[in-house]
Amino acid sequence: MIEARGLVKRYGATLAVDRLSFSVRPGVVTGFLGPNGSGKSTTMRLILGLDAPDAGGVRVSGRRYRDLAWPLREVGAVLDARAFHPGRSARAHLAALAASNGIAGSRVEQVLDVVGLANVAGRRVGGFSLGMAQRLGIAAALLGDPGVLLLDEPVNGLDPEGIRWMRELLRSLARQGRTVFVSSHLISEMALTAEHLVVIGRGRLLADTSVAVLAAGSASLEDAFFALTSGATDYRADRVDGDRDSTARTA
Amino acid sequence: MTRATVTRSGPGTAHGRYRLRHVARMEWIKLRSVRSTWWLLVCVVLAMVGVGIGVGAGYRSHTPVATAAQIVNNALGGAVLAQLLIGALGVVAVTGEYSCGLVRASFAAIPHRGMVLAAKVGVFGVVAFTVGELAAFAGVVAGQAAIAGSPVPQVSLGDPAVLGPVLLTGAYLGLIGLLGVGFGVLIRHTGGAIGALFAAMFVPMFLAATFGPAGIAVLKFVPLFILVNSVAVVTPVPGTLPAWAGVGVMCLYAALALTAGWRLLVRRDA
Numbered sequence: 001m002i003e004a005r006g007l008v009k010r011y012g013a014t015l016a017v018d019r020l021s022f023s024v025r026p027g028v029v030t031g032f033l034g035p036n037g038s039g040k041s042t043t044m045r046l047i048l049g050l051d052a053p054d055a056g057g058v059r060v061s062g063r064r065y066r067d068l069a070w071p072l073r074e075v076g077a078v079l080d081a082r083a084f085h086p087g088r089s090a091r092a093h094l095a096a097l098a099a100s101n102g103i104a105g106s107r108v109e110q111v112l113d114v115v116g117l118a119n120v121a122g123r124r125v126g127g128f129s130l131g132m133a134q135r136l137g138i139a140a141a142l143l144g145d146p147g148v149l150l151l152d153e154p155v156n157g158l159d160p161e162g163i164r165w166m167r168e169l170l171r172s173l174a175r176q177g178r179t180v181f182v183s184s185h186l187i188s189e190m191a192l193t194a195e196h197l198v199v200i201g202r203g204r205l206l207a208d209t210s211v212a213v214l215a216a217g218s219a220s221l222e223d224a225f226f227a228l229t230s231g232a233t234d235y236r237a238d239r240v241d242g243d244r245d246s247t248a249r250t251a
Numbered sequence: 252m253t254r255a256t257v258t259r260s261g262p263g264t265a266h267g268r269y270r271l272r273h274v275a276r277m278e279w280i281k282l283r284s285v286r287s288t289w290w291l292l293v294c295v296v297l298a299m300v301g302v303g304i305g306v307g308a309g310y311r312s313h314t315p316v317a318t319a320a321q322i323v324n325n326a327l328g329g330a331v332l333a334q335l336l337i338g339a340l341g342v343v344a345v346t347g348e349y350s351c352g353l354v355r356a357s358f359a360a361i362p363h364r365g366m367v368l369a370a371k372v373g374v375f376g377v378v379a380f381t382v383g384e385l386a387a388f389a390g391v392v393a394g395q396a397a398i399a400g401s402p403v404p405q406v407s408l409g410d411p412a413v414l415g416p417v418l419l420t421g422a423y424l425g426l427i428g429l430l431g432v433g434f435g436v437l438i439r440h441t442g443g444a445i446g447a448l449f450a451a452m453f454v455p456m457f458l459a460a461t462f463g464p465a466g467i468a469v470l471k472f473v474p475l476f477i478l479v480n481s482v483a484v485v486t487p488v489p490g491t492l493p494a495w496a497g498v499g500v501m502c503l504y505a506a507l508a509l510t511a512g513w514r515l516l517v518r519r520d521a
Contacts, residue, residue, distance in 0.1 A: 048359045051520040066362040069268035077359055083352035085285060092284035100277035100360045101269055140356065 001026055001179055002047060002148060006056030009042050009203075016042040018203040019056070024181045024196075026147070029174045031194030031211070032183035035229055039203040040183040041079070044152050048077055060148055072101040076141030077150040081133045081157060086126025090117055090136050093125060098143050111139040116165075130157025138169070148179040155189055167193045191221040199225065201232025274361050274370035282344060282374060291340040292382045295333045295424065299390030302329025307397020317398075319406045320485040323413055326394030327420045327483035331475065333386055334427040337379055338448050341431020344375050346441040358521050368436065368513050376429055383424030387417045412485055419494050420483045426501040427452075427474070433508025436516055467491070472500055 002024040009017040017039045024030045034040050045051040047058045049065035057064065061074055068074045084093050094108040112118045115135040120128075125136060134157055141149055151170075155163050170193055174180045181198075184190050190197065190211070197214055199207040206228050207214055211221060218224035282288055303326040310317040310325075348354040361367050388408070395405055406413045431448055438444035455473040459466040470476045471491045480488040481497035492500065 045355075045520070048355075049362050050355050050358055068362070071269075071362060072360050075359070079355055079359075080352045083356050085281075085347055085351055085353055087285045087287060088281075089284065092280060096277045096280040096284070097356065097360050099280055100273050100357075102273050 001061055002181060003059045007046055007053050008055035009046060009051060010054050016203050020203065020205055022198045022205055022208045024179055026177055026179040027174060028195040029170050029180045029182060029193050030196040030198060031190035032181055032198050033190060033225060034200040038201050041152055044079055044150055044183065047150060070101045072097065072144035074146050075148045075150060076144060076146040078137035078141050078154055079152045081130060081137050084125045084136065087124055089122050090125050091121040094140060094143060097140055101144055103143055107143060111142045114142060115139045131159060131162050134158055149173060151182045153184055154182060155186065187222045187225050199228055201229045206232060269361060271366055271370055274366050275374055278370045278374040291336050295336045295382055296386040296389050298333040298336060299329040299386040300393040302326060303390040303393030304397045307394040310403055311398055311401040317403045319404045322394050322398060322403060323391055323406055324484045326390045327416060328479065329390045330420050330424060330478055330483050333424055337424050337428040338431040339445050341375060341428040342435040342444040342448060343441060345432055345435030346439060346444055349439045350441060355521050364516050365513060368516055372429060372432060372509060375432055379428030380425030384421030386424060387421035391417050416483055416485055416494060419498050422498055423478055423482050423501055426505045429505040430508050433505060433512045436512030474501060477501060
């Protein structure tokens, strides 16, 4: 369970997150949607206590993140697919994180197996493809067998097989009763993966509803998303309407 | 393709909470699992050994015959080079995490940032002091080996007048490593932090030198000056700090940099 209440985050003159409140429930995959620059990554950092909010707060499993006894056993997160020292092996990267939270070394081999990196575990991660890096990120998130998972754009760089693998993994994690919160700008992918959606634009909450309800009034989830975010997008080209309709129909 | 299944072991299997020893273990794995750590540490020792051999070889047929103190002082002078390497390693131990974003994973694992810094200082400090001492001893031993069979008098490491400067030079190297950690935390950028660290060591030397003899009042507190006049010498140069005071001043600098870094670390967004 993740509960954000009245989150505000400013970077200089930019208001990145504006009085944002939502909750993410266990048992389903919750998609976190919004245009580029809408504050998704900032919100993720606020949840993990990496950035300090200017107002409001977040609770994870009922506690502030910094009060968690064993953070990795409560929350697994992937913020940046490339957040590894390029000279370190995948195994050493995971072993370091495992040690910090008193997680047994055998668990490192387990998660390497789960993400399919067991045979390259000794290789330096600097040579990993983006898809392999995403898998290593997932392995790190699963280390502590956490009840809450937080993933920022996890399908970036994955091939079609990897995307399907990720979708099944996220859904199976949710079925086990975990809280799974996944940001993405790939709406069609979210339509297949998520049951619930939190949509933001310019740092504000635009929708906190089920995929079915949001898509109900429109031809597709994508259409519903564009209708919702039309007033809250900073970086959209003007004349994409025709294209957008055609892609929406074929999606 | 591996099946996308994960089993839940369920909550309540872990007791207590994370402690400094857990974080220290993480920092130790991080430090030892990067090849550049070992390369730089080997280079620290090689710098001292290389200068020691060079000094010894150079003085073998020198007239007048070199004194024992000259050989020791000049061999320990390798620390001028070694300090740059160990200082850079201290910087990179921190900024390497910032440049790739790993620092966010570290702080997500251990939200208590002060504890992460304490563990890094502890683990890196032990390594830096150990290697610093090893390098200082290796430098003097190499210098002695290089004058073997020549008329230059040998020294014994059991002699307190020799052992003292060797031990303090090793400690100085360890402290420069920690100063590097402090600069890394403060500046968070590899190039910027190494540049600032080197500037802090050399620029005051040149500035103070422009004041002529009066400059020594300031110069005697400058790291590089402390090294070559107070610490890495059998007899400190008159008018400069005694060796122990020189190392004390270095402790102060490292503590100041680390305290300033810690205060920023707990306030800044990661």
